Amino acid sequence: MSSLGLSYKFIASNIEGASxxxxxxxxxxxxxxxxxxxxxxxxxxxxxREQEHPTGLLMEDCSIAIPHTxxxxxxxxxxxxxxxNSDITFQLMENKQKSIYPDIVFVLALKDSSAHxxxxxxxxxxxxxxxxxxxxxxxxSAKEIVSLIDTWN
Numbered sequence: 001m002s003s004l005g006l007s008y009k010f011i012a013s014n015i016e017g018a019s020x021x022x023x024x025x026x027x028x029x030x031x032x033x034x035x036x037x038x039x040x041x042x043x044x045x046x047x048x049r050e051q052e053h054p055t056g057l058l059m060e061d062c063s064i065a066i067p068h069t070x071x072x073x074x075x076x077x078x079x080x081x082x083x084x085n086s087d088i089t090f091q092l093m094e095n096k097q098k099s100i101y102p103d104i105v106f107v108l109a110l111k112d113s114s115a116h117x118x119x120x121x122x123x124x125x126x127x128x129x130x131x132x133x134x135x136x137x138x139x140x141s142a143k144e145i146v147s148l149i150d151t152w153n
Contacts, residue, residue, distance in 0.1 A: 011035075011146065015082050022047060024088055025067070028080055028107050037078045038109050045069035046107070054091035056100045059127045062137055063100040065090040066123060068108035068116055079119065080107040081142045081149070103137065104145065126152075 018024040029043035046067050055066045067090075087101040106123055110116055127133045132152065139145045 011078060011080050015084075018088065019086060021050065021088055021090060024082070024084075024105070025050075028082065032078065032080065032107075032109055035078075037074070037076050039073050039075060042069060042073045042109070045073045050090070054093050054096055056090035056092045056102060057124075058092060058100055059133075062104075062127070062133070063090075063102045064123070064127065065100075065102040065105045066108060066120060067105065068110065071111055071113045074109050074111045076109075077111045077115070078109050080109070081105075081145050082107065083139065083142045083145060104142075 015024055015027045018027050025043050025046045029038065029046065032038040032042060033040060046069050049069050050067050055068070057064050057066065082105040084102060084105060088105075089099045090102055090105075092098045092100060106119075108116060108119055110119065126136065126149070132148070135148055136145050139148065
């Protein structure tokens with residue numbers, strides 16, 4: 001299998017009990033703030049950017065979301081992987097009027113503004129490769145997904 005080119009630190013986030021996008025963003029923001037990866041402004045920036053530019057992607061047999069913010073809210077680059085256990089609504093990237101319930105959320109906290117496109121391409125490549133996609137979708141936890149991604153990089 002080819003490398004995904006996702007040369008960033010990944011962490012598995014176990015978000016329990018979040019029932020809305022705002023709660024999800026609050027939980028992940030708190031985790032990343034405590035780790036020193038992002039600034040206090042990160043949560044509000046995630047919410048505002050997601051409202052303006054949705055990040056939901058409907059793939060062939062799954063859906064994902066890739067929320068992110070501007071670099072001014074980031075201290076150190078990291079990508080947080082969340083495997084959702086509940087239906088949390090995201091709007092489609094290409095049509096704000098349509099909603100999806102992503103299976104997996106990749107929260108990008110990237111210090112380099114030009115990196116977002118490369119990471120997006122890497123994640124898209126991951127979900128276009130049926131073998132990799134199936135392994136990710138069968139993973140029982142975000143930690144297992146991060147482990148898979150690490151082996152492909």
